[in-house]
Amino acid sequence: NAIYGAGLSGILPTIPVDFATLEKRAQAALPPHVLSYVQGGCGDEWTQDQNAAAFRHWGMVPRMMVDCTKRDLSVELFGQKLKSPLFMAPIGVNGIMTPDQHGDLAAARASALTGVPYCSSTLSNDPLEKVAEAQGATPGFFQLYTPRDEALAESLVKRAEAAGYKAIVVTLDTWVTGWRPRDLNTANFPQLRGAVLMNYFSDPVFRASLPKPPEEDPAAAIRAWAAVFGKVLTWDDMPWLRSMTKLPLVLKGICHPDDARRAIDTGADAIYVSNHGGRQANGGIAAIDMLPGVVEAAGKTPVLFDSGIRSGTDVIKAIALGATAVGIGRPYAYGMALAGAEGAAAVLRAILAEADLLMAVNGYPTLDAVRAAGAQRV
Ligand code: FNR
DSSP: OHHHHHHHHHOOOOSSHHHHHHHHHHHHHSOOOHHHHOOOOSSHHHHHHHHGGGGEEEEEOOOOOOOSSOOOOOEEETTESSSSEEEEEEOOTTGGTTTTTTTHHHHOOOHHHOOOOOBEEEESSHHHHHHHHTTSOOOOOEEOOSSSSSSHHHHHHHHHHHTTOOOOOEOSSSSSSOOOOHHHHHHHHHHTTTTTTTHHTTOOHHHHSSSTTTTHHHHHHHHHHHHHHOOOOOOHHHHHHHHOOSOOEEEOOSSSSSHHHHHHTTSEEEEEOOOGGGGSSSSOOHHHHHHHHHHHHHTTEEEEEEOOOSSHHHHHHHHHHTTTTTEHHHHHHHHHHHHHHHHHHHHHHHHHHHHHHHHHHHHHHHHHHHHHOOOOOO
């Protein structure tokens, strides 16, 4: 209503409300190496393209004569009552999306402004404690890239618990970085590296492993980080992962129903369907097409989803296909590129407004009504 109302009074949104325009504007605003990092994906980016394109072969049927003057988009997740099913997916090196190199804090502030939880990446430019503080009253999740050093992993998780995060999201698909031609062709990673390490640099276990503190010898600290990054996780690690925390444990990157069943059997509290936005492996089918199979396998266990969400309509389709909560990735990063925390918040609000309006028009007063209506392959 606020967005439409302002439009009628001639006040147009400063942040574009559709993804194509948003991406174009961000393209012009971001330095080339940052743009290629955030916009790029694996191989020829077929999977990345499929993720978004596949939403076009799912459709919904509206219901009439339903009072939708009030809509309830709230969700109960990890014991938290959330105003909407949206969350901000983890984006490593978020710091570089804003000129002050503190994009992680901007993302956290966008979360505070909107009530949309931010899942903060291990590869954050600001330490997780500061990010948690900037999230204010909005619950946050901590995404763990599991380091090879188990004591370091445990230290990161303990810090996340102490800082008040409400869930630990373990990303399974990134013990090595995927084949990303845009980054490789621009030798991007050396440019990104210096920015990525604050959770490590501030960690007592990591610091104790260094001959000199990172402030004195950052290059050596970066080498130590590279050496310890990326434990190869197998199902044998589940008891250890489970034992690390009493917080809800979420496995990110599950796409196969059998993996979902095994995750739940071995102690996961939620499944997170994602193919990392097509950044890790090319050739995989669209994430949204894998969602229904996982939802069926997961039964009552919550299923988070991301990869390819570009609009409020996409959010509602993902809910219709069974997602409990829906992660926004690149769109909020582009919003930050244009106007920091306010930009990301504007993107989230626009997505939410479109989702809300769609529910209103389609006769879906609640998310349960959206799920009951379902979506059909067209
Ligand atoms: C990511 N993603 C990601 N995931 C994760 O678990 N830890 C991370 O550090 C990152 N880093 C990261 C950086 C950038 C630039 C992007 C775009 C993505 C993946 C992210 O959480 C999510 O799965 C994707 O962004 C979903 O795809 P779309 O919708 O953004 O295309």
